[in-house]
Amino acid sequence: MGKNLTMKSVRAMKDLTQAELAEKVGVSRQTINLIEKGDYNPTINLCLRIAKVLETSLDTLFWEDDNHEETKLG
Amino acid sequence: MKKPNWDERQTFVNYRLSHHALMIVFGLLLINALIKSNFEISWADPISETIILIVIPGMYYITRSIFNDAYIGTKDTIRKNIISFLVLALIFGLSSIFVYDGPYIDGGLTQSTAPIITSGFFVYIAILHIIKRLKSTNE
Numbered sequence: 001m002g003k004n005l006t007m008k009s010v011r012a013m014k015d016l017t018q019a020e021l022a023e024k025v026g027v028s029r030q031t032i033n034l035i036e037k038g039d040y041n042p043t044i045n046l047c048l049r050i051a052k053v054l055e056t057s058l059d060t061l062f063w064e065d066d067n068h069e070e071t072k073l074g
Numbered sequence: 075m076k077k078p079n080w081d082e083r084q085t086f087v088n089y090r091l092s093h094h095a096l097m098i099v100f101g102l103l104l105i106n107a108l109i110k111s112n113f114e115i116s117w118a119d120p121i122s123e124t125i126i127l128i129v130i131p132g133m134y135y136i137t138r139s140i141f142n143d144a145y146i147g148t149k150d151t152i153r154k155n156i157i158s159f160l161v162l163a164l165i166f167g168l169s170s171i172f173v174y175d176g177p178y179i180d181g182g183l184t185q186s187t188a189p190i191i192t193s194g195f196f197v198y199i200a201i202l203h204i205i206k207r208l209k210s211t212n213e
Binding site for chain 1: 082146
């Protein structure tokens with residue numbers, strides 16, 4: 001699993017730090033950090049909570065399309 | 075509904091580490107039983123023996139849990155934990171003064187080493203928290 005740069009950029013656009021987002025979502029800062037680094041695969045419940053706090057869709061935050069993967073691999 | 079103290083990742087990490095710690099307990103109990111039955115060695119008083127058999131897997135669990143950011147829940151603070159463990163270490167350290175009758179008797183650890191070992195265990199946890207805090211500050 002690659003880095004979740006989308007989530008990082010959406011969080012930055014909302015002017016939230018990892019700690020602030022973690023507080024709103026109800027998880028530890030390290031968990032948010034690991035999700036952004038791609039080192040932890042969150043459950044659908046946590047994905048939904050993050051999407052709600054960041055006021056965006058699950059697709060925007062977590063969907064990796066094939067084209068994107070091919071671009072990265074190519 | 076009451077908000078859980080650990081998030082889903084921390085809960086999963088703690089479950090995994092608990093399983094490892096349980097396997098270590100089984101292993102230690104087996105080794106201890108083999109040593110005692112085959113070599114007839116009583117290496118410690120039953121209380122100290124129990125404490126050591128608990129402390130070793132406990133050290134494994136707590137060390138890994140702290141460095142996987144899973145020991146401190148979302149509502150706890152490192153500072154509160156450090157103070158709590160140092161207070162516990164102090165209590166056990168002080169209690170050891172009153173019951174101390176030397177470290178060995180007949181080649182085995184005496185009962186009075188139990189509070190010293192327990193105190194050392196709490197100091198170890200407090201030190202781990204301090205190291206973790208310093209590491210987190212530098213991140």
